[in-house]
Amino acid sequence: MTSTVVYNNELRTVCTHLKSGSAFETDAPTDNNGKGERFSPTDLMATSLATCMLTVMGIKSRNTMGFDLTGMKTEVLKIMKADPRRVGGIEITFHIPEHLINADEKTKTILINTAMNCPVFKSIHPDIEVKVNWGDWG
Numbered sequence: 558m559t560s561t562v563v564y565n566n567e568l569r570t571v572c573t574h575l576k577s578g579s580a581f582e583t584d585a586p587t588d589n590n591g592k593g594e595r596f597s598p599t600d601l602m603a604t605s606l607a608t609c610m611l612t613v614m615g616i617k618s619r620n621t622m623g624f625d626l627t628g629m630k631t632e633v634l635k636i637m638k639a640d641p642r643r644v645g646g647i648e649i650t651f652h653i654p655e656h657l658i659n660a661d662e663k664t665k666t667i668l669i670n671t672a673m674n675c676p677v678f679k680s681i682h683p684d685i686e687v688k689v690n691w692g693d694w695g
Contacts, residue, residue: 569595589642603635603647606687609677610649617671622664628654636686646686653693665694 563571568585583598585591596604615626630652638645660668669691672678681687 567592588637599635599637599644602644603633606647606675606677606681607631607633607649609675610672613675614668614672617668622667624657626654626657629657630654644685646688647681648688648690650690651692651694653691658693660694665691669694 558575560575561573563573565571565582568591570583571580572583573580582595583601584593584595586597586600587593589597591597611626611629611631614629618624618626632650632652634646634648634650635644636646636648637643673689678687
């Protein structure tokens with residue numbers, strides 16, 4: 558098993574990673590009867606794409622390219638659709654740290670291709686429109 562999820566009343570859950578014991582809570586969003594005080598399940602879905610992209614880029618850069626991505630940041634926008642209520646789109650904007658803005662084209666291409674082929678990206682249903690803005694890497 559990977560994790561446990563326990564419903565904790567008031568539309569909240571507690572999620573625990575079994576190997577580490579690390580835990581976090583989720584909350585229903587305000588537009589769906591919740592308080593919106595924590596990540597919602599659909600927020601986590603959209604955010605997991607960005608974390609996966611950054612993680613595989615970090616593995617690639619550290620293990621085979623000889624540098625790290627410290628300071629690379631993303632902003633995530635989740636777009637909901639109605640009827641049925643679902644995630645209809647995810648927009649991710651990358652902010653490239655100063656020390657990587659002028660990376661050569663080969664390095665950029667390798668990292669972008671690595672990110673676009675991460676496991677979460679490959680798991681997203683084709684009906685979900687994903688847009689990625691690479692910021693200073695254009």
